[in-house]
Amino acid sequence: MEYKQRTVTCGALRKSDDGQRVVLNGWVHRNRNHGGIHFINLRDRYGITQVVVGEHAPDDVVAVAGELHLEYCVSVEGIVHARPASMVNAEMGTGEIEVEALSLQILSRCEPLPFMIDENETDAKEDTRLRYRYLDLRSGAMQKRIKLRHDFVRAIREYLSSRDFYEIETPTLIKSTPEGARDFLVPSRIYPGKFYALPQSPQLFKQILMVSGFDKYFQIARCYRDEDARGDRQLEFTQLDMEMSFVNRDDILLVMEGLFNHVFKQVMDYQLPAHFTRLTWHEAMNTYGVDKPDLRYGLPIVAVDDLAKASSFGTFLQVLSDGGTVKALKAPASEAPAYSRKYISELEDAAKIYGAKGLAWIKVGSNGAIEGGVSKFFVGQEQALIQRMEAKEGDMIVFVADQWKKTCNSLGAVRIKLARDLGLVTKGTFEFCWIVDFPLFEYNEDAKHWEAAHHMFSMPQVQYLDTLESDPGSVKGDLYDLVLNGYEVASGSIRIHDVELQKRIFRICNFTDEEAESRFGFLLNAFRYGPPPHGGIAPGIDRMVMIMAEQTSIKEVIAFPKNTAAISPMDDSPSSVDEQQLDDLHLIIKQLKKTE
RNA sequence: GAGGGCGUAGCGAAGCUGGUUAUCGCGACGGCCUGUCACGCCGUAGAUCGCGGGUUCGAGUCCCGUCGCUCUCGCCA
Numbered sequence: 211m212e213y214k215q216r217t218v219t220c221g222a223l224r225k226s227d228d229g230q231r232v233v234l235n236g237w238v239h240r241n242r243n244h245g246g247i248h249f250i251n252l253r254d255r256y257g258i259t260q261v262v263v264g265e266h267a268p269d270d271v272v273a274v275a276g277e278l279h280l281e282y283c284v285s286v287e288g289i290v291h292a293r294p295a296s297m298v299n300a301e302m303g304t305g306e307i308e309v310e311a312l313s314l315q316i317l318s319r320c321e322p323l324p325f326m327i328d329e330n331e332t333d334a335k336e337d338t339r340l341r342y343r344y345l346d347l348r349s350g351a352m353q354k355r356i357k358l359r360h361d362f363v364r365a366i367r368e369y370l371s372s373r374d375f376y377e378i379e380t381p382t383l384i385k386s387t388p389e390g391a392r393d394f395l396v397p398s399r400i401y402p403g404k405f406y407a408l409p410q411s412p413q414l415f416k417q418i419l420m421v422s423g424f425d426k427y428f429q430i431a432r433c434y435r436d437e438d439a440r441g442d443r444q445l446e447f448t449q450l451d452m453e454m455s456f457v458n459r460d461d462i463l464l465v466m467e468g469l470f471n472h473v474f475k476q477v478m479d480y481q482l483p484a485h486f487t488r489l490t491w492h493e494a495m496n497t498y499g500v501d502k503p504d505l506r507y508g509l510p511i512v513a514v515d516d517l518a519k520a521s522s523f524g525t526f527l528q529v530l531s532d533g534g535t536v537k538a539l540k541a542p543a544s545e546a547p548a549y550s551r552k553y554i555s556e557l558e559d560a561a562k563i564y565g566a567k568g569l570a571w572i573k574v575g576s577n578g579a580i581e582g583g584v585s586k587f588f589v590g591q592e593q594a595l596i597q598r599m600e601a602k603e604g605d606m607i608v609f610v611a612d613q614w615k616k617t618c619n620s621l622g623a624v625r626i627k628l629a630r631d632l633g634l635v636t637k638g639t640f641e642f643c644w645i646v647d648f649p650l651f652e653y654n655e656d657a658k659h660w661e662a663a664h665h666m667f668s669m670p671q672v673q674y675l676d677t678l679e680s681d682p683g684s685v686k687g688d689l690y691d692l693v694l695n696g697y698e699v700a701s702g703s704i705r706i707h708d709v710e711l712q713k714r715i716f717r718i719c720n721f722t723d724e725e726a727e728s729r730f731g732f733l734l735n736a737f738r739y740g741p742p743p744h745g746g747i748a749p750g751i752d753r754m755v756m757i758m759a760e761q762t763s764i765k766e767v768i769a770f771p772k773n774t775a776a777i778s779p780m781d782d783s784p785s786s787v788d789e790q791q792l793d794d795l796h797l798i799i800k801q802l803k804k805t806e
Numbered sequence: 807g808a809g810g811g812c813g814u815a816g817c818g819a820a821g822c823u824g825g826u827u828a829u830c831g832c833g834a835c836g837g838c839c840u841g842u843c844a845c846g847c848c849g850u851a852g853a854u855c856g857c858g859g860g861u862u863c864g865a866g867u868c869c870c871g872u873c874g875c876u877c878u879c880g881c882c883a
Contacts, residue, residue: 240842240843240844240845242841242842242843242844242845242846243839243845244839244840244841244842244845244846245838245839245840246839246840247839247840247841247842248842249841249842249843249845251843258843260842260843262841262842264840264841265840279834280833293841294841296841297841297842297843299842299843301843302843305843308843322816322833322834323816323817323833323834324816324817324833325816325817325818325832325833326817326818326832326833326844328844329844332817333817333818333819333832334817334818335812335813335817335818335875335876336875336876337874337875337876338817338818389883390882390883391881391882391883392881392882410882410883411883413883435882436882437881437882438880438881438882439882440877440878440882441876441877441878443882559810563809563878563879564879565879661883662883663883664883665883666883667883668883701883763877773875773876774875774876774877775874775875779875
């Protein structure tokens with residue numbers, strides 16, 4: 211098709227371009243027909259320019275203008291005119307000018323839209339947006355977020371490249387290894403009955419790159435985990451995968467602090483503190499009830515075992531004698547929501563999600579009195595309780611009594627709900643923190659053996675090396691998570707680089723030497739050839755961009771995401787395949803639950 | 807696997823305790839309009855109220871089942 215190619219974009223023209231002859235290519239964003247005069251807002255990635263088809267326009271231009279509908283793709287040639295002061299649109303970047311059309315060509319037509327393309331957020335429902343993702347991505351909001359993501363990744367590449375990191379690709383068809391999440395499998399055509407797996411992360415390959423001497427590595431790596439989706443989780447996602455040799459934990463934390471200082475400044479002009487708060491896993495759990503605390507607000511959880519023990523509340527006493535714990539959280543006084551019976555029950559529901567059996571409460575009245583709920587069991591301890599909680603009139607104190615982890619998690623959920631409902635979350639701020647000293651193992655009650663809490667390649671802290679086997683539960687690892695505004699945005703560790711130590715870890719996690727050798731033999735072999743001490747980390751790109759864009763779903767920052775049912779409504783994947791394809795792959799479908 | 811929310815025209819929504827012809831905005835279509843910028847004005851079409859069953863004289867509304875979407879728990883080193 212012959213057409214006039216653009217000489218400028220729709221966001222470029224200014225008053226200083228007055229009188230220029232230009233060509234614009236773009237989409238009809240709005241078309242206002244006043245009978246004798248048309249105003250066409252022409253849109254592309256860069257902005258919107260008003261095109262005028264007026265009284266002096268050639269007849270053919272007027273005719274074409276009359277045919278235009280929303281989202282027609284057109285080419286316009288015209289003259290730039292500065293608008294008279296009274297007609298300037300201060301809302302638009304190009305609001306001081308307009309382009310008088312001399313020629314107008316329709317490049318392609320557009321059917322009636324399923325939803326309007328908005329300069330900001332579209333009001334269509336997510337399902338509809340995903341089905342017509344190509345239209346949804348035209349919205350100003352999506353364009354902005356996709357750009358943000360580009361800027362973010364670009365700033366990362368620039369920073370790391372300037373600091374001697376190599377970007378190295380690792381395979382996406384790899385061996386299935388029995389750790390972590392469920393693997394996506396790819397059947398081999400050449401080897402009947404054998405499968406590749408898509409990587410859950412480039413973990414083993416980046417460690418092997420360290421053995422190869424590439425002592426500073428990074429990759430913008432696609433990762434795959436066949437697990438149920440969430441707002442902040444897709445089965446396919448992108449990590450900034452990193453690994454370094456001859457480093458200790460603090461070296462890695464410092465690199466990351468430098469990286470994100472640079473990136474936030476570069477991309478959002480946001481100044482982060484030079485160093486991020488560090489909390490041990492235990493501190494985080496005890497104080498915030500999660501291993502990914504949102505530090506944009508306070509509301510610390512407080513231990514009250516001693517006060518509970520001195521109380522006369524049977525439930526508390528029972529939990530304590532069963533080895534549990536009692537913790538409390540102060541809900542600060544506020545007008546809305548008042549701590550009504552209904553609201554307290556909402557808080558209780560939040561606590562119960564994580565297994566708490568109930569939520570005890572006490573209101574603080576005037577003159578140091580405590581009222582309602584379980585207050586009658588704390589006679590004589592009013593002042594001690596108020597002092598401990600730093601409570602004042604109008605505050606409410608809520609309690610959970612249970613096993614340690616349930617207690618922490620439940621109050622953690624109440625803390626988050628309170629902060630949201632009371633409006634304690636400061637918009638537009640970014641609070642990073644490090645969580646360190648994670649336990650290396652946790653006990654799998656179903657499988658009846660210990661498992662790696664993160665993965666099996668993380669280094670135990672040296673003081674636990676003699677007690678790995680005798681007391682796995684208390685072993686702390688050289689592990690660290692980076693947390694941003696209540697989301698885990700990165701996770702990493704110093705790795706094991708010693709074959710014997712690595713084998714001990716496998717054994718504790720119930721792998722025989724034979725199994726370990728068959729699954730991870732290539733790593734163990736590499737470690738027989740002078741592996742350097744090394745460690746790394748992997749920030750989630752989608753999550754970080756989501757938080758920077760102040761969204762609550764990573765779908766908002768992924769061009770083509772899948773829905774919660776793991777379906778892509780646009781291309782309708784997954785789908786069935788031809789019999790011939792199955793034959794090639796030596797596959798027989800066991801049973802179809804429903805006919806397709 | 808489990809729980810909460812939602813499902814009404816192409817899109818977004820209203821429809822209270824069951825009661826005539828299911829309402830509104832955007833969009834579509836036709837017409838009018840020479841300075842709008844979410845243009846305005848007049849008119850038209852468009853809905854088996856997700857699907858199936860039940861209660862009832864009568865169901866968008868109540869009950870049961872089912873499907874889809876969404877958030878969450880489990881799961882996700």
